[in-house]
Amino acid sequence: MGADADRWISREGCRRVLLVVHNVTAATRLLDVLPLFDGDPRVQLLVTCTGSSPFQGGVPELLAGTELPVLPWEQAVDTPVDLAISASYGGELHLLRGHLAVLSHGVGYNKRLATPGRQDARTPGRQDARTPGRQDAAAAPATATSVTTATAPPVFGLAPEWLLHQGRPLAAATVLSHPEQLARLTAACPEAAPTAAIAGDPCYDRILAALPHRDRFRRALGVGPHQRLVVLNSTWSTRGLLNDALPRLLPRLASELPADEYRTAAVLHPNIWYGHGPGQVRAWLDRARRAGLVTVSPLDAWRQAIVAADCVIGDHGSVTYYAAAVGTPVLLGAFPSDDDHGADSVLDPASPVAALGRAAPALRRPGRAGDLRAQIDRAIDTHAPDRYARLAALTSSVPGESAALLRRLFYGLLGLPEPGHGPALLDPLPLPAYEPAERTAPVRVLTRILGTDPARVAVVRHSETGPDDPVGDAADDADAAHTAVHEDTRDPGRLRVADVIVRHGPPDDPRVGPPAAWTAEVLARHPYCRLAVWVDGPDRCVVRTRSGRLVRLRAQPGADGRTDLTDPAAYASALHGWLVMQGASSLPTWLVVVTGRAHHQVSVEHAPR
Incomplete structure (x- = not known):
């Protein structure tokens, strides 16, 4: 790459595809779709980071791990590309020189998030980085059908504050997984509706493809056929399980769940790991880890953990929703209240995740000894496999088809016919290393x-x-x-x-x-x-x-x-x-x-x- 790059390349005429990383969370979705370009000598993959996310920890290592050419952001926006793929909004995406396709980095679009620079913004951002729609959002008229209200933060990924730059859509393709998202997008930001492409959810498809290997994933975690695996899941933010409930739950789990009948694992959002630092997270969980808790990698093993789980104690994050969607019993240990309004509003009430909050049982604060175990056992023993069937249907309207649909979309934007060497395929979830419980606590x-x-x-x-x-x-x-x-x-x-x-x-x-x-x-x-x-x-x-x-x-x-x-x-x-x-x-x-x-x-x- 660069002004003199043509002198040093060994293959000319390649179409350039730029993967735009914001943080580790968004990067995981880009890694899901990376195999769609495998085996095609007509494509040169590149990767960059916007630098706009406050969660920059882990990004340099992840970029290096792709073994792709890494462009500094200043060079990336100065380099013509044929396709840029992002799994988040934010930063100066309007400066990219090429067609932009934006995927969700979670299970659709559910959360409200103020754009950096808004007076009520609750998440820090780079103040020098212009955020999509920040300048024109104030002038945009409020509509009765919009999911953005005058006081509540906008819905991330569906509101004009995130989708538009100077009144026009940032993306050539806004990738959605279900028509319900299109309906909310059309109501909130009709200008971006023509860019919508319903192309499924590659993360969900990889989970679905891995379901037959559930027993293997359980054995990798040291879980035998007569043991129950309880997965604790927290999204980031002070509304997540980690902030209040998890510190209370961990010692109770150790004291109530017999070590040879249960196994516990923690799946924490990458923004927790890299916002507070992996060393700090491990320090917080130290007692529980010495008691047998396994901490699951936020990059490449969390999906296997929820496939293996007998019960997930979670919150309003995507991981808990994915668990429910594949039929796993769920207990909500933390969840935003339906009474939250205005700047305190966390979820779009019309979103699937908000619906999960209304459908799943809440974990009561344990009282007498044995109460926590009783709640977990009840959730498992009384669970009906189709309990969350309606919510599962909202995860993707085309389950199993995202690879084919996304490759068709990407190559259409590239102006190339799809490769003729075979069907579009995603990587199977890898089998994690064997990690038995080794308790160093008495x-x-x-x-x-x-x-x-x-x-x-x-x-x-x-x-x-x-x-x-x-x-x-x-x-x-x-x-x-x-x-x-x-x-x-x-x-x-x-x-x-x-x-x-x-x-x-x-x-x-x-x-x-x-x-x-x-x-x-x-x-x-x-x-x-x-x-x-x-x-x-x-x-x-x-x-x-x-x-x-x-x-x-x-x-x-x-x-x-x-x-x-x-x-x-x-x-x-x-x-x-x-x-x-x-x-x-x-x-x-x-x-x-x-x-x-x-x-x-x-x-x-x-x-x-």
């Missing part, structure tokens, strides 16, 4: 002997994250209780009084292994510890008892031959409960470990020293 364990021939032991484990009692009334049904502590605990003082000390890692780790040596070392160092446990696989562990016996516990695979994904530390705790009640010399050859509704067949074998 774990309070209750055990109960259910039978002696064979040995059957019920185990209930809860991570300790705060002052809440992690066992509550369940202790009344237990034969014994003990504390298991990970060697990497933040509080090494807990190791001195731990009944069971646990470590996770490969058996050939030369720093601390092998397991026989480590377990002997731990028992020698901590005289009150009864069992030392080295978890060296997803279904197995090596255990040394206080009497010196070294055994391997191994869970048998399920009926389908797949590995049991329950944390093997639970099997060690079952063995501890058995030895406490039956005597240190009564080592069984098999254990049936019961966690909730699941029965795990665990062999107890002599381990070589």
